[in-house]
Amino acid sequence: MALGRFISGYLFALICITSVSAAEQVTLADGSSLELKGIGVASEFRTDIYIGALYAPVGLESLSLIKDINTPKRIEVRYLADNYSYRKVSRHFKERIAMNNDREIWQPMTREIVTFSRLFKQNFVTGDEIRIDFIPGRGSEVYLNDTLFETIENPQLFNLLLESWVGSVPPSKSFKQGILGELSDSEQSSIIQRYESLTPVTGRFTLSTPQVAETTESKPTANKQPQQTKVPEKTPPKQVAKKTEPKKVETQKPTPKKTVTNTKPTPKKQVAETKTPEKKPAEISQTPKKKQVTETSKPKQPPATKAEPEPVVEDDFIDEDLIRGAYVRELIAEVKQYQEYPRQALIDRDEGDVLVKVTIDRQGEVINTNLLERSGSRTLDKAVLKMVRRASPFAAMPPELSGEQFEFEIPFSFQL
Structure with a gap:
């Protein structure tokens, strides 16, 4: 009886292992074989929004080599949120691109970025998928639920999207760790199983070409x-x-x-x-x-x-979402120049992550600060608020942005 249970358990584990390994292998349209390099969950206000995955050739671990224009690769996004606004999807990618890439890099590619973001014209439901396959010599092929919507020839678009995940301001610290393959095996396996439970419905998105x-x-x-x-x-x-x-x-x-x-x-x-x-x-x-x-x-x-x-598409070279992302990048840099490890926190061996939301007026004066995520250490939390006050007043709002106030979030990480 015990032997039978052992055999059945072994067979079940073997099936799980083979299914996961099969899910970690993909093939591009040109026949390139890729393997999963990293996977992570992107959240928004403590709500899981999507799961992102990065694929690259087997045995290739260096991020710089993955970014090479001669390297085939894939980015996949599957949505956990239901009825998620397509405008938020578009804004998310554009802002993250501008927040994690220098303006000199993304600005010449504004047309390609806007073309990519305008492919999204209906809300996303649970299981919907965005897939970007980069094939050397061909460009980035953008699929929505397995339907090819656009091929963007500029090879740098893929790297802009990848950098928006692993740059200085990723969707979250844990998400960046997941994409870089730095999570534990158990954490990665759990996310993979969750990812495979999401099934895109082919044909749900319609072409408008x-x-x-x-x-x-x-x-x-x-x-x-x-x-x-x-x-x-x-x-x-x-x-x-x-x-x-x-x-x-x-x-x-x-x-x-x-x-x-x-x-x-x-x-x-x-x-x-x-x-x-x-x-x-x-x-x-x-x-x-x-x-x-x-x-x-x-x-x-x-x-x-x-x-x-x-x-309108061609003349829209001044995109408000890109301007907003670039402005947030500038504001975060102003605060980070004052970042230092508090002496008392060093003595107490305090560590932790802090996320603060700052509200400013058009002239850059601070109106309000709010700790969205606390570190568990009062010393670290107070130090973050002090850094924000030292950086004030911030740069004035760009004229392209509307409104009398502007909100942005700054992540901090304290590790010994």
């Missing part, structure tokens, strides 16, 4: 047709001006001025009433032509309105 193709095709027609309408519009006023000259002699000067300033069609009707019946047919033949011009110009206007969204 056909609509873009239609708008691009309508551009040349919209440009050509207005040129044809401009020619007949210029000729009728000349004829009206010649016909109104005899009227000015017969009538008073103020009356023709009023008819001319109101609209062009009104003087034409008056000419038709005063002229002989022989000239009316000629005028009637002219008026339908003008009506045809107006009728043809009306259907030409809708394609022009459909093509308007495209320039």
Whole structure:
């Protein structure tokens, strides 16, 4: 009996091990074989939002080599939160990119970043997946629930996204440790099992590329047709001006001025009433032509309105989320220059992590501070608040940001 239990337990453990190992191996579209390098849970206000995973070639452990543009790799994100706003998803990636990368690096790639962030157009539910496969020579292929949405050729986009996870301001300290593979085996196995329990629904996200193709095709027609309408519009006023000259002699000067300033069609009707019946047919033949011009110009206007969204994407080089992330990076740097280990905490061997939220006005003056996460040591907590006061006043809010107040969070880690 005991032997039977041992065998069944051994078989169950063997099945679990093989399933986990299979989940840790993936293959890209070009045939590159990758293995799981790290996995972590990203949280927001103590609520788990998503699980992130990093894949790289087998045996490759160096982060610098993983970032090399000749190295195939993958980033996967599966959402734990349900009905999570797609605007928050877009804002999260853009702000984290700007917070963890120098402005000189991400600013030239604003177009690629905005293109990536605008792929998200509906809320995310539990199990939804974002996958970015980087294939050397091809670029970053962005998938939503196994559907390819975009291929961004610039090889640096992947590194911007990766740095937003492992940079100086990651989603959390534990998340960064997980992505770098620094968690214990038991912690990593637990996250992997949780990750595999999330199943993306293929086809839940729909492509919108056909609509873009239609708008691009309508551009040349919209440009050509207005040129044809401009020619007949210029000729009728000349004829009206010649016909109104005899009227000015017969009538008073103020009356023709009023008819001319109101609209062009009104003087034409008056000419038709005063002229002989022989000239009316000629005028009637002219008026339908003008009506045809107006009728043809009306259907030409809708394609022009459909093509308007495209320039918005191209001209949106000053993105508010990126500006906000860069501003937070600057504010955190101002505080961190005053960071030091309190002497009493060294004596007491105190350690811990602190997360403080700071509220400032447009001029950079501190309005309020709030400890979101405490270290367990009063000495460390007080030291963090003192650092914030020493850094005040902060740099003024950028003019691109709206509002009279600005909130940001600063993480601190004290380790001996």
